[in-house]
Amino acid sequence: MSDDYFSTLLQNLEDNAKHRSGRESFTTQIDHEDLIRLKALAEVYDIDIQDLCAALFHTMLQELEARMPYRPGTEIIRMEDGDPVYEDVGPMPRYLSIIRRLEAESSQANGDTKH
Template identity: 45%
Template structure:
């Protein structure tokens, strides 16, 4: 096993530790058909169902956030390279504000 293999292994362990340590247990209801799909994926990839669910939710939320549209507001918030940058009047600022409220409440 060379240095590169050990580095890869350490990176993998660090990634797993970050995922597990950053997780919070939640209870949720899902459709029976989705439960079957999750169990099949878990079995196929030799993962726990919890790992599959956590990863899917994480990726879905990241994709959802990336798809939130920017809607140009009327207020200029800064100037970059001589160009006016307008506030975002779309859903993202409200979403971030709600996240902040939840974080402060916990």
């Protein structure tokens, strides 16, 4: 993972930037050693372990999205500076489609009409 992501994460922890709105809970299992690391980090930065986990997940997901590979397909979707740009047949288009579907389902379940 990029140093920039972790630098930002650590800065956010130090600044106690805690964004709580829109959070949901879920349960997962982790290795004992990882739990010890989380507890130590939470203690070092005097932050609740749930807030730490939320920050770590957010940072990790941003990094994963940034690293999803672009795989050019055969269809040209546009021209940029005279060069063809091919459709992406990698995982990103499917991932984004699933995100849109899940957001729409969530909005419908919550009675939102924004999306």
